[in-house]
Amino acid sequence: MSNHTPVIRTEGLSLRFGDKMALDNLNLIMDPGAIHAIVGANGAGKSTLFRILLGFLQPTAGRAWVLGRASDALTPADRGLIGFVNEEHTLPSWMRVEQLIAMQRQHYANWDQAIYDEVIGHYDVRARQRISELSRGERAGVNLAVNLAQQPKLLILDEPTLGLDVVAKRAFLEALLYSNTTQSCTVVYCSHQMDEIERVADNLVILERGALRHTSPPDDFRARVRYWIAEMPFRGPDPSSIPGLLEVQRIDGLHHYLVLDQDDAFALFLQQHGARSTQSMPVSLDRAVNGFLAKGHRMPVAA
Numbered sequence: 001m002s003n004h005t006p007v008i009r010t011e012g013l014s015l016r017f018g019d020k021m022a023l024d025n026l027n028l029i030m031d032p033g034a035i036h037a038i039v040g041a042n043g044a045g046k047s048t049l050f051r052i053l054l055g056f057l058q059p060t061a062g063r064a065w066v067l068g069r070a071s072d073a074l075t076p077a078d079r080g081l082i083g084f085v086n087e088e089h090t091l092p093s094w095m096r097v098e099q100l101i102a103m104q105r106q107h108y109a110n111w112d113q114a115i116y117d118e119v120i121g122h123y124d125v126r127a128r129q130r131i132s133e134l135s136r137g138e139r140a141g142v143n144l145a146v147n148l149a150q151q152p153k154l155l156i157l158d159e160p161t162l163g164l165d166v167v168a169k170r171a172f173l174e175a176l177l178y179s180n181t182t183q184s185c186t187v188v189y190c191s192h193q194m195d196e197i198e199r200v201a202d203n204l205v206i207l208e209r210g211a212l213r214h215t216s217p218p219d220d221f222r223a224r225v226r227y228w229i230a231e232m233p234f235r236g237p238d239p240s241s242i243p244g245l246l247e248v249q250r251i252d253g254l255h256h257y258l259v260l261d262q263d264d265a266f267a268l269f270l271q272q273h274g275a276r277s278t279q280s281m282p283v284s285l286d287r288a289v290n291g292f293l294a295k296g297h298r299m300p301v302a303a
């Protein structure tokens with residue numbers, strides 16, 4: 001694999017469960033050496049994508065490559081270069097931490113004890129403790145430390161901080177961000193927590209109902225969404241006629257609009273519909289992504 005080979009590539013990747021498309025003609029390229037965040041509403045297809053990439057599921061159509069290899073032809077050596085952490089932090093509960101480390105060290109040729117020690121330094125975990133005795137946050141820490149110490153080329157983190165408190169979340173993110181491993185590996189980070197995405201991601205990938213809706217640095221996506229407030233004595237334009245509309249609210253006689261891909265011409269549009277004054281402001285990534293995803297959310301079909 002050359003330095004420029006995408007770490008993950010999919011072409012027309014589709015997976016159908018009955019009449020539901022979990023992945024729908026997904027074309028994705030993830031370059032090496034960055035932290036890519038994948039976001040999408042529940043059911044958008046994120047876990048399905050990971051299961052295909054790891055070779056656990058076969059697509060209905062299309063193909064996927066991981067580290068330059070077809071995902072259905074990964075060798076044990078390829079798998080040794082891929083780390084995977086999900087929210088369950090499944091580790092052998094009966095083992096002591098030191099036994100787990102000894103086992104991993106034997107199994108992974110690239111094991112780097114200094115990386116393990118550095119990452120676990122963010123946690124108060126004793127080598128003699130059994131995995132079953134660890135708190136959820138500590139188990140997440142051991143899981144991350146073990147995965148980073150294996151020095152993977154690709155590390156997939158699927159909602160790794162789910163169920164962790166604020167302190168444990170912070171420890172997890174700091175351990176991840178300040179680890180030397182992440183300088184040399186590609187991380188795919190999947191989360192619903194936009195504050196985490198904002199902190200870690202170089203690249204933002206938005207999935208909606210199994211299809212790719214956007215990919216760019218997070219700030220570029222944030223810049224696509226703006227918040228407008230218009231003072232409008234009348235009813236205002238029909239929402240279906242408002243370009244790029246994601247959300248509309250009327251608060252104290254002011255009309256609030258969240259819109260996608262609208263430049264200053266949007267002020268003119270509002271003025272033409274009776275706005276006496278208009279004001280626009282940027283939004284947080286959380287607001288931008290959630291407004292975007294809420295717009296595409298399925299509504300019940302009217303009877």
Ligand SMILES: Nc1ncnc2c1ncn2[C@@H]1O[C@H](COP(=O)(O)OP(=O)(O)OP(=O)(O)O)[C@@H](O)[C@H]1O
Pocket residue numbers: 017020021022040041042043044045046047048049
């Ligand atoms: N084994 C299965 N059988 C039938 N449908 C499935 C199966 N696995 C997933 N699906 C469907 O495929 C879609 C994608 O599911 P997936 O778990 O990949 O979503 P997700 O983006 O990971 O969601 P979440 O954020 O809730 O974890 C969903 O609509 C889900 O109902």
